[in-house]
Amino acid sequence: MNYAEFQEIVVESRQELFRETIARHRATIRVRKEAIAIRNLAKIFDAVLEIANRKGFAAMSMRDLSSESGLSIGALYSYFSSKEELLEMLQNHGRTIATRIMDQRMSAERNSVERLRAAIRTHLYLSEAMQPWFYFSYMEAKNLSKVERDKAIASELYTEKVLEDILREGGEAGVFLPRDYRLAASVMKAMLQDWYLKRGKYTMRRISVDQYADFVVEFVESFVLKDGVSRIADSCPGCAATLVPS
Amino acid sequence: MNYAEFQEIVVESRQELFRETIARHRATIRVRKEAIAIRNLAKIFDAVLEIANRKGFAAMSMRDLSSESGLSIGALYSYFSSKEELLEMLQNHGRTIATRIMDQRMSAERNSVERLRAAIRTHLYLSEAMQPWFYFSYMEAKNLSKVERDKAIASELYTEKVLEDILREGGEAGVFLPRDYRLAASVMKAMLQDWYLKRGKYTMRRISVDQYADFVVEFVESFVLKDGVSRIADSCPGCAATLVPS
DNA sequence: GTCTATATACGGATAGAC
């Protein structure tokens, strides 16, 4: 599966997830007509991501949000009861999509090498499809309430644990070299996060998400596999092409 | 050189750099007595880093800064003319220290493998000694004026270019394997940045900066060196100990 | 050099018309 195919999955589940988010916040969302609520909530979330990723959530005023989303300030407040709740809604919404898709796709793979590759690819594809949300979530995490911040941290650590467990199982099976798997998972995570944190840089350099994924797989495998480089070059000649100096 | 030794260099140059920062902003800093100005500016910078890294620079009020720094709001404004100028002063101050020390230490090393290790270690040591500033600089970069933001981006890209050039020179000398050196420099940078962006995580896990540095060197060398693992394990048995699974 | 008191503007949130 390449990125183009993956993207469709995300687009398809989008509608359904807005329905769920609206249901979860039935208490504060006063708009009863679902179609309208979905359309406007999507506009609001997109506008928040656009403004907050440019100048920060704290610096975004309701007047900014009103003009960017096309809804009046009064109308905005029938979708949330405070700016803080808006932040929490957006965090929960994004995290739910991300977690669900990640879990779905990881459950398919069985052997360690394939699981490692799938984890890298899926995470990168996901953060590519939802780049504004991932960036926002990273940058605004410290501004969340303690409860919400703890959820965000738990989610981060869970992703890292998934990577660590793949490495550990592969290590026990003798597929991977003995390494500090926890530290390896940490720096892998850092590489995955760089994709959405420095998106502009990679766009300028004309690096596609598939190229980046191939590179990260290669880099990590050279560290954990016994024969490092050769394997992926054999199994995926196209990938190897991305490894020569530019 | 380990971290403890490195730290002294940073502490020593601190005073001198405050003098320079005050000289550079002679126009706005109304306080004439240098000793007082240095002491208070240091208090102000520390307080900004403390508050802004907790809840963001935009959310930090002058009242917050006043009570954290111990200076009144009126006194604060004799050190800068606006909140925005304060942000720029702090960015410039930190970047000057970081750039100067990085350049100093890199000029010493000659061969490619040593240069690569020195670049990794120095960057990590620097970001450890100045962790609050590095974190602040990363998180608040997007809130700077265009001029200042461009300076911050240029500085980021320069660091990456240093890494890329080391790899390229080593590649041309046949010391490193042929790789995409630009992408390699990118992900190395991501690993280096993880150290100051997730400082709390590594503290909890009792990973020292020296352990982390050894690990990153090992990881990168397994990718670019022909015989990967063995070299560092031979040249530094202590380091190898950190590589077994915990 | 540093303080307190205050001018002035801008922010989040609500009321009530349509």
Place this chain on the structure above:
DNA sequence: GTCTATCCGTATATAGAC
């Protein structure tokens, strides 16, 4: 369901006493 007008707290920045 959405809009405009407005309340009221809090923000930055300054003035002037000490």
